[in-house]
Amino acid sequence: MDFYLVNNTDWIVPESFLKWLLGEIAGNFKALTADERARKPWRDKELGIVLVDEAEMMALNKKFRGKKGPTDILSFEGSGDALGELVLCRELVFKQAEENELHEAEELSYLLLHGVLHLLGYDHEAPGSDAEKMFAIQDKIFAVLQEKDILGAWKNEA
Numbered sequence: 001m002d003f004y005l006v007n008n009t010d011w012i013v014p015e016s017f018l019k020w021l022l023g024e025i026a027g028n029f030k031a032l033t034a035d036e037r038a039r040k041p042w043r044d045k046e047l048g049i050v051l052v053d054e055a056e057m058m059a060l061n062k063k064f065r066g067k068k069g070p071t072d073i074l075s076f077e078g079s080g081d082a083l084g085e086l087v088l089c090r091e092l093v094f095k096q097a098e099e100n101e102l103h104e105a106e107e108l109s110y111l112l113l114h115g116v117l118h119l120l121g122y123d124h125e126a127p128g129s130d131a132e133k134m135f136a137i138q139d140k141i142f143a144v145l146q147e148k149d150i151l152g153a154w155k156n157e158a
Contacts, residue, residue, distance in 0.1 A: 001026050001083075003047040009090040011051060014157035017105070018049060018112075024148060025113055028141045029120075035137070042120060045078070048085035049112070057089035072096060073111045075118040086115035105154035110142050 001022045005015055026042075029035075052060070057070040064074065072092040078084035088111055097107035117134055124131035 001045070001047055003049055006048070006050045008056065009051045009053055011090045011104075013051065013108070014154070017154050017157040020153050020157070021109055021112060021145070021150075022047065022116075024145055025116055025141060028144050029116075029137070032140050032144065033137055042083055045081055045083035047083045047116070047119075048078075050085060050087040051090055052087055054089055054091040057087070057092070060087060073115050075115045077119060083116075084119040086112060086119070088112075088115075103151055103154070106146070106150050109145055109150050110138075113138055113141055113145070 003018060003022055005013065005018060007013060054070045057074075058068075060074055061067050061069065061071045064076075065071070070089050070092055072089055074087040076085045076087070088108070093107050093111065094104055096102075096111075097104045100107060102110075117138055122130055122134035122137070124134050
């Protein structure tokens with residue numbers, strides 16, 4: 001999967017790690033689900049990853065969702081050759097990593113996986129959404145990513 005990274009923070013996220021991660025997400029989504037979306041050419045599309053600080057995320061969350069305060073990730077659907085764009089809040093990645101007793105690379109991986117599932121059409125907020133299915137896929141793929149050593153991949157690339 002092609003991607004671009006816009007990093008508006010001081011957090012150094014290796015692009016080679018992101019390449020590894022997105023390849024693993026794509027391969028495991030196809031291998032671990034019987035979902036029709038696994039057979040679509042979404043892996044040939046471009047994904048934007050944008051890292052922002054808490055203030056910028058608060059402004060984006062207010063503008064696009066009408067909600068006060070920051071959120072951990074926002075997804076914006078793309079068109080044509082673009083799968084979409086995922087915007088992540090650096091401070092919330094670190095805070096949630098600590099709360100979940102994870103390394104920031106693991107929390108980043110979990111959130112990027114979550115965002116990709118949103119861009120593939122999964123929803124967990126709307127009434128009648130496929131939240132149960134979405135989180136089951138997310139947890140299954142995240143478990144495989146942890147087995148494949150997210151931290152090792154991060155440290156090898158950092």
